[in-house]
Amino acid sequence: MNIIKQYPAHQTTDGDGVNITRLADFSRGHFDPFLMxxxxxxxxxxxxxxxxxxHPHRGIETFSYILKGGMEHRDQLGNVKAIQAGDVQWMSTGSGVIHSEMPLADTDTGLHGFQIWLNMPASEKMRPARYQDTTTTPIPEYKNTTGAQLRALAGNWQFAGQSLAGPIEELAGSAAIADISIEANGSAELALKQSFVGIYLYSGELIAQGKRYSAQQLLLLDSSKAVNLVTSNTGAGMLLLTGTPIKEEIVHMGPFVMNSQAEIRQAIDDYQSGRFGNIPKTNLET
Incomplete structure (x- = not known):
């Protein structure tokens, strides 16, 4: 496994004072088609x-994955869903979405999850929003003989001689996302064809090129080489991200990602003028 570069995550807050660990690149395209x-x-x-x-969004896709606990999602499209441990949720916001994500009231085991932003190509940024989740759909998974398990969250994967099709199939940039957990001193090998290949390590350690790589960082890989994952005695958990760079101009302001300042100003005006709509009050009743 040839690691080209590594990017450490940093601590910040978002929403109503929520503490998060973040990796973001809205200017240089190092993670294209991924943004954050x-x-x-x-x-x-x-x-x-x-x-x-x-809060609103335009011009991006959000991909959420919960490992522990849960969040309740509500949006102006009428979706009200409890996204719980093991679930995936995808919003292709297109021309606009207003949604909320709130911890479930009965969650007493803590919370561990991810939200990944993907850029949308200019030709699709103003199409109608799309929504999908896996609350009623099992996520395919397979465990190899060397202590590694792959959960196909989105896109198609070849792993240990098995073909796994994730339930989310239309991510921007032909992106695919998998959750890979590897036991202590275990291993996994994958051959990937996409231009962008990255690993976000969220627990344990990986060993590569004679070095140990710890959690809360993104490793960019040489996509022309086979991906050989080897763990230390801690084991490891990671998100494997692949895709095809969109290679378009990015202009970012808060929840909006467009291709020009004029489009950003239009997004702000549309939101402030109420053209994004509102979350239906009937959906807010408990």
């Missing part, structure tokens, strides 16, 4: 109880 990876991990509800009250 947020990891929320805490056993202290004070770190996340404020959640993410209603």
């Amino acid at each position: 990876i947020d990891e929320l991990k805490s056993d202290d509800e004070a770190d996340y109880i404020g959640g993410f009250p209603p």
Whole structure:
């Protein structure tokens, strides 16, 4: 496995004071088609109880994956879903979405999850929004003979002689996302064809090129080489991200990612004028 570069995540807050670990690149395209990876991990509800009250998006896709605990999603399209441990959720926001993501009231085991932003090509940024989740759909997974298990969250994967098709199939940039967990001193090998290949390591250690790589960082890989994953005696958990760079101009302001300042100004005006709509009040009743 040839690691080209590594990017450490940093601590920040978002939403209503939620503590998160973040990796973001809205200017140089190092992660293209990916824009941002947020990891929320805490056993202290004070770190996340404020959640993410209603807010807009335009021009991006959000991909959420929960390992522990849960969040309740609500949007102006009428979707109200409890996204819980093991679930995936995808929003292709297109021309506009308003949504909220709030910790579930009965969550007492802490919270660990991710939200990944992907850029949308200019030709699709103003199409109608799309929504999909896996609350009623099992995610395919397979464990090899050397202590590694792959969960196909999105896109198609070849792993240990098996073909796994993730339930989310239309990510921007032909992106694919998998969750790979490897036992202590275990290993996995994958041959990948996409131009961008990255690993976000969220637990344990990986050993590569004579070095140990620890959690909360993104490793960019040489996509022309086979990916050989080897763990130390801690084991490891990671998100494997692949895709095809979009290679378009990015202009970013808060929840909006467009291709020009004029489009950003239009997004702000549309939101402030109420053209994004509102989360239906009937959906907010408990």
